[in-house]
Amino acid sequence: MDTTFDLPDSTDWLSTTLPAFEPLEAALRCEVCKEFLSNPVITSCSHTFCSICIRRCIATDGRCPSCKSACSSDKLTPNIAVREVVMRFQEARPKALEMARAEKEAQSRSGKKRKLDETDIEDGEPVRQTRSRQTRSKGRHSQSTDPIEVADSEDGDDEFLPEGMAKCPICNTTMKEEQVFNHLDVCPEQNASQGRSTRSSRTKNTFPNPLQRRQKDPSPPPTRLSQLNYALLKEGPLRKKLQEIGIPNWGNKDLLKRRHIEWLNIYNSNCDADEGVRKTKRQLVKELEEWENTQGGKAETKENKMMKKDFDGSGYAKSHKTEFDDLISKARAKRATPKPEETKPSQPEVDATQPPKVNESRDPEPTPHNGSDPYPSQPTQIPIADNPRNPYENNESALATIRAKVAAANQTGSTLATLPSEPSLSENDQVSSHDIGIANPLGSPARKVPMFALPGQPVRDLDSSGSTH
């Protein structure tokens, strides 16, 4: 097994000087998806999982994956403290891991053990500190300062306003102080932000910072969707419901139900997300599409590889017309060239026809046999035989034609060892050999009896080729 891929994983710590971080990181990972907890929620049995993971689990069997006690998705509550810890740990992780690895390398190179106590504390600190106090982690991690700097610069902007100027508290447009009150009446953003403070409308787009968030008024959280009673709901109303939501509504009732459940999982877990990272509905629909492709109606199953009942044949033919035309012209070109061997592999299922074709291929003049003469004439004489196995049974004229062809072929190709026995067959024998040929379509080539049989298969083939000519 190759290990070319590299996914961060709690066991990364095992090969460093900080193996004690392995269980710590494992604790910050969701037990279901084994990734860092995203939008962690706590269940009524006090276990924490990713919102989407636990919702999917509950939708499947209604139990907590950890303790197997009954759970319900409307009892799930966002676990903000854990969210914060996970976020800060992820920020601190790369650098800490890098240091711990480098140290291990240095150790193995020098070959002597160093005391680990110091580094242990140093690397462990950020995780603990960020939990308790925001400001101290600021100095340690350059990455984590970004959100705070945004907040600071905001205050700075206010101070740097030229004298006599003021900002609209809603839309932040700079204007003269006396204009502000008039502007407020017509400010275009007033309705959107419902008259909230500058900070709330501005920080919306900045990096989410839960601690900072508490200072501003929270916007009303989106309401979670509730499950439907799928047993009572008929397919039609359910389909309509899905259309109302704006998600695909094709498929049978079971698929509709599964899709709606998955939509609830995706949508409700998005409600558990931090305000700043909440996704738009468009993104959610895209996620549902992903589900559709892997587990929903578009997932590759055995049934899907078969042709569907409502397969749009004519539509498919229209959309692929150029390809079909190309294939047809190629096939015609092959037919036109005097190479019967070419056609032989194209119909391997018709074994009875092969021996004569082999003979014909050695025929000095195969073109009249194959191309013009018999093919257009025969289908008109024998439109469709009642018995597909004995299509020539009551058609003496067709039989006579075939016999004539065979005789001609035998006369010209008499160099073959098996051929001399064949012209001796009388007409009565031919009927019997015909039967034998049907009974033994795969008869041994040495006997060469099926040569005269030329049963149903070639006729159908000729029929189709006749229509294309």
Add this chain to the structure above:
Amino acid sequence: MAGSSRNASPIKRLMTELQTYQSDPNEALLELGPAEDDVMHWKAVMKGVVGTAYEGGRWLLDIHIPTAYPLSPPAIRFVTPICHPNVDFKTGEICLDLLKTTWSPIYTITTTMTSIHQLLTSAEPDSPLNIDVAQLFRLGDEVGAQSLIRFYTETERYVEKRR
């Protein structure tokens, strides 16, 4: 931000599991990983438990992972025949509640393999798939059962062919 997209597909989780196994191998297993290039089809080679009749054994196991994984359990069976009350000798089907009713998404392939490994030492003859050896256990014929197991552990040992 933290892992903003959770895939519905199990592939990422399987890759994580594989990485976890490679940096922290399972003592019960000799090897574990995808068979050929299919991430949804794994194979494992299990070691026998030292100090039991299964000591020294090697069994190949076939693991099929459903698209709904980890919400639904992987299908695991013994390819190498094993003489065990809860394993069908011919099909290799394993009778373990973990693989059926009590499956939980928090289990991984590795932990499941550990559970199967533990099943070797804690068989339940009362829900048998291999009636012959289960009957020996139920009748209290420890010696008979042990020697039967020893026989098959020795004769049906899995040998890596490729290397």
